[in-house]
Amino acid sequence: MANKYDTNPLDPDFPQKAGHSQQTGTLQDQEVETQVFNGAPTMEEPTRRYDNPNFAQYSSPYSEPPPGAMYQTTKLTEAEKPTNRKIVGLPENVLMILSYTPFSIGLVAGILELLFVPRSEARVRFHAAQGLALHLAILLIYIILGGISKITDFGKLGTGIFGLATTVILIVAMVRVWKGKAVHFESLDGLTNWLSDKVKIPEK
Numbered sequence: 001m002a003n004k005y006d007t008n009p010l011d012p013d014f015p016q017k018a019g020h021s022q023q024t025g026t027l028q029d030q031e032v033e034t035q036v037f038n039g040a041p042t043m044e045e046p047t048r049r050y051d052n053p054n055f056a057q058y059s060s061p062y063s064e065p066p067p068g069a070m071y072q073t074t075k076l077t078e079a080e081k082p083t084n085r086k087i088v089g090l091p092e093n094v095l096m097i098l099s100y101t102p103f104s105i106g107l108v109a110g111i112l113e114l115l116f117v118p119r120s121e122a123r124v125r126f127h128a129a130q131g132l133a134l135h136l137a138i139l140l141i142y143i144i145l146g147g148i149s150k151i152t153d154f155g156k157l158g159t160g161i162f163g164l165a166t167t168v169i170l171i172v173a174m175v176r177v178w179k180g181k182a183v184h185f186e187s188l189d190g191l192t193n194w195l196s197d198k199v200k201i202p203e204k
Helices: 092-098 104-116 122-149 154-178 186-198
Strands: none
Touching: 092 104, 092 122, 092 154, 104 122, 104 186, 122 154, 122 186
């Protein structure tokens, strides 16, 4: 026997079959204006604008540090033409080029200058240490090429070419230092620093 639940809700007569006497009503449209909310308050402060960076200050030439500032460097940023004033009995311009003299002369001169030139003469000691470091590097390569020359004839040719090239480099360095131009071998900075610090007359 069918009951009120045995009905199809899609049937138009569904309410009567289900035992409901109420008619389905349609709500009337009510014209209600949409309420406009006030804009949310801005909680974030305006973005702070920084002044345009002054990039020119990073490319400006090197300036002297303020009095009392301590710093250490082996690179002479601004070379100056050496003078004729006497340091340990010899003119400054002569002392600054002696350590770049080709062959063993520059090697011995660099050692003697580091031993006897006072630390206050920074330019002379820098060139003495750098010239000595350059001669030591050249000497090391000569030893390696000498070992190779015992094995092959190409070692002798390489030794001759290397000797000519290093002689030219040393002479060019001497001329540049004499004219007051910068001479800096960056790859020798570590050895130059060490020589300048360690090679000196022991204090009594």
